[in-house]
Amino acid sequence: xxxxxxxxxxxxxxxxxxxxxxxxxxxxxxxxxxxxxxxxxxxxxxxxxxxxxxxxxxxxxxxxxxxxxxxxxxxxxxxxxxxxxxxxxxxxxxxxxxxxxxxxxxxxxxxxxxxxxxxxxxxxxxxxxxxxxxxxxxxxxxxxxxxxxxxxxxxxxxxxxxxxxxxxxxxxxxxxxxxxxxxxxxxxxxxxxxxxxxxxxxxxxxxxxxxxxxxxxxxxxxxxxxxxxxxxxxxxxxxxxxxxxxxxxxxxxxxxxxxxxxxxxxxxxxxxxxxxxxxxxxxxxxxxxxxxxxxx
Numbered sequence: 001x002x003x004x005x006x007x008x009x010x011x012x013x014x015x016x017x018x019x020x021x022x023x024x025x026x027x028x029x030x031x032x033x034x035x036x037x038x039x040x041x042x043x044x045x046x047x048x049x050x051x052x053x054x055x056x057x058x059x060x061x062x063x064x065x066x067x068x069x070x071x072x073x074x075x076x077x078x079x080x081x082x083x084x085x086x087x088x089x090x091x092x093x094x095x096x097x098x099x100x101x102x103x104x105x106x107x108x109x110x111x112x113x114x115x116x117x118x119x120x121x122x123x124x125x126x127x128x129x130x131x132x133x134x135x136x137x138x139x140x141x142x143x144x145x146x147x148x149x150x151x152x153x154x155x156x157x158x159x160x161x162x163x164x165x166x167x168x169x170x171x172x173x174x175x176x177x178x179x180x181x182x183x184x185x186x187x188x189x190x191x192x193x194x195x196x197x198x199x200x201x202x203x204x205x206x207x208x209x210x211x212x213x214x215x216x217x218x219x220x221x222x223x224x225x226x227x228x229x230x231x232x233x234x235x236x237x238x239x240x241x242x243x244x245x246x247x248x249x250x251x252x253x254x255x256x257x258x259x260x261x262x263x264x265x266x267x268x269x270x271x272x273x274x275x276x277x278x279x280x281x282x283x284x285x286x287x288x289x290x291x292x293x294x295x296x
Contacts, residue, residue, distance in 0.1 A: 005229055006031030009079040009130075011072060013062055013119055014089030016040040018187040019137065021047060022221030023086055028055060030225065035075035035082075037068070038089070062089045062115030063107075069122040082126035084228050087119040088137045092152045092189050093282050094197065095275045096268055104281040105151045112155030113162065120166055124175070131174035133231045135224065136163040140183040140211070140241045143248040146203070147264040148271035167233070180224055181245065182237040184214045196278055199270040206263065210240040 010027050014020040015036035021043075024034045028051040036044045036057040044057035056078045060071035076082050090112045093104045116136055127134060139156040146153060160179060167177035184190050184204060193200045205212055220237045227235040236242045250256060275281065 004030065005084075005225070007033070008083040009033045009035070009076075009081050010084040010086065010228070011035045011037065011075050011082055011123065012086045012088055013037045013068075013115070015057070016043040016047070018189070019182070019185060019217060019220055019224070020086070020088040022217045023088070023224050024051060024055070026221050026225045027228070028052065030229075032084075033079050035079055037062075037071050037075070062118055063110050065118050065122075068115075068118050072119075072122045072126070076126045081130050082123060083130045083132045085119065085123045085127065085132070085134045086137065086224065086228070087116045087134065089115050089119075090137065090155075090189075091282070092149065092193065094148065094193070094271070094278070095150075095281045096148055096272055097150050099272055099275060100151060101281045107282070108151040109155050109158070112152070113158040116159050116162060120162075124170060124173075127170070127175045128173045133176045133178065133228065134163075134166070135178045135180060135228055135235075137180045137182070137224075138163070140181050140236075140244055142181060143244040144211075144251050147268040148200075148203075148275075176231045176233070178227055178231065178233050178235060180227065180235040180237065181241050182215065182220050183210045183241050185220045185237065186214050186216050190214060197271060197274045199267065199274055203267050203271070206267075210238050211244075213238070 005027055010032045012020050012024055012034065015024055016038040020038070024036060024047060028034050033054040034051055036048055036055065037060050038044050039059065039061055041059045044059065048055040048057045056075065058071035058074055060067040062068055091108055093100065093108045120134055123134065136159060138159045141149065141153045142156045142160040163177055163179050170177065215238055223235050223237050244251065
């Protein structure tokens with residue numbers, strides 16, 4: 001089995017910036033042919049130009065199955081197949097369950113969970129032909145919920161189960177599947193939350209390691225690209241996140257609940273007040289089509 005990326009054909013969703021952009025740059029530097037899918041055509045075009053002749057891009061929303069299928073098919077035709085897929089597109093929204101806007105909550109689930117479903121579904125025929133590898137970006141929050149991020153936590157926990165079920169379903173086709181579990185990464189998502197919600201940074205600072213640290217995008221992308229080459233089934237960023245996976249039963253057990261209850265009783269009201277004062281639940285990121293960006 002080849003363990004390098006030279007000549008391999010890689011599709012990335014949510015590729016315009018953040019983790020998706022960095023993965024594209026690193027993979028291209030290691031000789032991969034990269035196809036970018038996202039919602040910001042000017043950024044995608046500029047990135048593809050930077051990456052050189054082996055790169056292409058398609059504008060598509062992972063909420064639109066027909067558009068996403070067309071984009072993946074075009075990527076496969078352009079590159080002559082698909083060896084790897086990184087399902088990276090994602091968003092976050094603010095607010096507790098009682099104050100969350102229904103449309104915002106549903107949008108997070110549709111992009112983060114249904115978007116991964118659509119990506120895997122339409123990439124499967126191409127991955128079967130190449131006996132390829134799908135890498136799904138989940139989160140450390142797949143293991144441990146945090147008050148005020150219910151929609152994001154639900155979507156990422158769902159993504160983990162979706163990817164694990166898909167792994168079983170496609171094993172006989174020669175397709176392998178990996179999950180990435182980043183903690184807080186220095187992307188627009190984390191920086192935007194800290195700017196919008198002052199108590200968010202305080203919340204993170206009170207979490208045990210590695211929940212209280214921020215990892216660079218470069219480090220996250222390096223781990224993902226290494227995981228692609230090795231076809232790893234789990235990638236943790238930072239590596240200490242593996243402890244949260246092993247300990248998730250304990251973290252969500254009756255024994256841990258008294259601490260969690262005290263912590264949430266202090267955090268949740270402050271977050272609710274700040275979201276109310278903010279006047280919105282979605283993170284707003286500029287886009288050439290006045291759409292909110294999909295991000296990891």
